Amino acid sequence: MISVEDALQKLLALVQPLGVEDVPLGRAHGRVLAQAVVARRSQPPFAASAMDGYAVAGAAAAPGATFHVTGASAAGHMFDGAVGPGQAVRIFTGAPLPPGTDRVVIQEDVDRTGDSIRLHDALDDSLHVRPVGADFSEGMTLSAPRILRPGDIALLAAMNVATVPVMCRPTVAIIATGDELVQPGEVPGPDQIIASNSHGLAALIAQAGAVPRLLPIARDTRESLSLAFDLAAGTDLILTIGGASVGDHDLVAAAAADKGLDRAFYKVAMRPGKPLMAGRMGAAAMIGLPGNPVAAMVCGHVFVLPVLRRMLGLGDAPTPRTWATLTHALPANGPREHYMRAHLDGDHLTVADRQDSSLLTVLAQANALAVRPVGDAARAAGDQLQVVAI
Ligand SMILES: Nc1nc2c(c(=O)[nH]1)N[C@H]1C(S)=C(S)[C@@H](COP(=O)(O)OP(=O)(O)OC[C@H]3O[C@@H](n4cnc5c(N)ncnc54)[C@H](O)[C@@H]3O)O[C@H]1N2
Numbered sequence: 001m002i003s004v005e006d007a008l009q010k011l012l013a014l015v016q017p018l019g020v021e022d023v024p025l026g027r028a029h030g031r032v033l034a035q036a037v038v039a040r041r042s043q044p045p046f047a048a049s050a051m052d053g054y055a056v057a058g059a060a061a062a063p064g065a066t067f068h069v070t071g072a073s074a075a076g077h078m079f080d081g082a083v084g085p086g087q088a089v090r091i092f093t094g095a096p097l098p099p100g101t102d103r104v105v106i107q108e109d110v111d112r113t114g115d116s117i118r119l120h121d122a123l124d125d126s127l128h129v130r131p132v133g134a135d136f137s138e139g140m141t142l143s144a145p146r147i148l149r150p151g152d153i154a155l156l157a158a159m160n161v162a163t164v165p166v167m168c169r170p171t172v173a174i175i176a177t178g179d180e181l182v183q184p185g186e187v188p189g190p191d192q193i194i195a196s197n198s199h200g201l202a203a204l205i206a207q208a209g210a211v212p213r214l215l216p217i218a219r220d221t222r223e224s225l226s227l228a229f230d231l232a233a234g235t236d237l238i239l240t241i242g243g244a245s246v247g248d249h250d251l252v253a254a255a256a257a258d259k260g261l262d263r264a265f266y267k268v269a270m271r272p273g274k275p276l277m278a279g280r281m282g283a284a285a286m287i288g289l290p291g292n293p294v295a296a297m298v299c300g301h302v303f304v305l306p307v308l309r310r311m312l313g314l315g316d317a318p319t320p321r322t323w324a325t326l327t328h329a330l331p332a333n334g335p336r337e338h339y340m341r342a343h344l345d346g347d348h349l350t351v352a353d354r355q356d357s358s359l360l361t362v363l364a365q366a367n368a369l370a371v372r373p374v375g376d377a378a379r380a381a382g383d384q385l386q387v388v389a390i
């Protein structure tokens with residue numbers, strides 16, 4: 001049995017960052033920006049009014065001063081001319097300031113009579129002008145890698161970037177195994193249950209920006225498992241679920257060996273998740289997850305997510321942990337790193353009473369995994385523990 005840390009290092013070594021593809025801006029949300037992108041223009045590209053009012057020469061904008069209004073500048077309809085001494089131009093938010101002006105007096109501070117305006121005696125002292133490039137200048141770069149959020153998409157659009165270089169999305173085959181399993185919506189026999197963690201993992205994988213491919217359930221025969229591996233051809237990562245332990249029907253290791261699995265490790269000192277295996281299978285990485293529903297999901301958070309992040313060019317870090325304060329005592333931990341289903345309320349951490357790795361209700365109520373190191377001593381209320389948000 002190897003440690004969680006060693007297992008993660010071996011897993012990360014099984015995969016490489018994927019390639020880069022160009023996608024239209026409208027499909028870039030949630031994708032990983034693969035290369036720094038350069039602004040093709042400055043924003044604003046001209047000195048622009050920040051308010052509705054009158055553009056004047058700032059030096060002449062004394063309280064009580066009067067001006068003759070010679071035209072108008074609106075967004076998308078600039079004033080075509082220069083502004084001389086004693087002249088002003090009606091201006092609207094977003095419009096270019098005409099040459100000869102460098103200040104906007106807001107219309108609330110102006111009395112207008114015909115084509116004449118008089119500035120109020122009390123003026124605010126702001127110029128109400130957005131200088132050229134106030135937001136960004138041509139040549140500015142948006143750095144990579146980053147997961148593109150809606151604000152990034154708006155910025156890329158403003159930069160006039162219509163096509164975005166993003167990391168290719170990893171494709172992940174998910175193979176549930178076991179004669180006892182049927183799909184949700186099917187009618188199970190008296191000794192059957194519904195495949196669940198395969199669907200939870202598909203959701204986790206999609207949330208991470210990868211593409212899950214749920215394959216048909218493999219039965220507990222080497223032939224059925226072999227067919228499932230064949231169906232996984234072309235994917236970047238193959239996940240099997242179940243059949244990983246020591247029982248007579250746990251055939252995944254043998255079937256994977258038939259397909260040439262170059263095994264990196266088998267069994268990890270963690271709880272749940274002990275019978276985890278991984279290796280390279282042809283062009284893909286393969287992770288054999290334990291069948292117990294919570295074990296498979298915990299391994300998804302602890303191992304599958306960092307592997308996907310590496311393939312997406314997001315680095316080699318473990319799933320992030322924070323510190324939280326226990327609200328109650330806990331007994332000592334054993335020889336496996338324990339990922340306990342828990343609830344985090346602010347900084348207050350409450351660990352669930354029932355930790356059996358078959359209990360999806362407990363997992364669904366949890367929003368964190370409290371991490372107990374190998375051999376961790378008994379803990380008291382108020383102690384600090386590391387947690388993984390789920
Ligand atoms: N003698 C021993 N028995 C077991 C050991 C051990 O060390 N010695 N390890 C236990 C641990 S820890 C786990 S975890 C399980 C893992 O076993 P497998 O990976 O071989 O999983 P299965 O036996 O196929 O299934 C376990 C359990 O999970 C259910 N299952 C499987 N797949 C799914 C699915 N896609 N959706 C929902 N439920 C699933 C399956 O019906 C079983 O109830 O082994 C222990 N035994």
Ligand code: MOO
Nearest residue numbers: 272273274295357
């Ligand atoms: O992986 Mo097992 O869940 O430790 O029961």
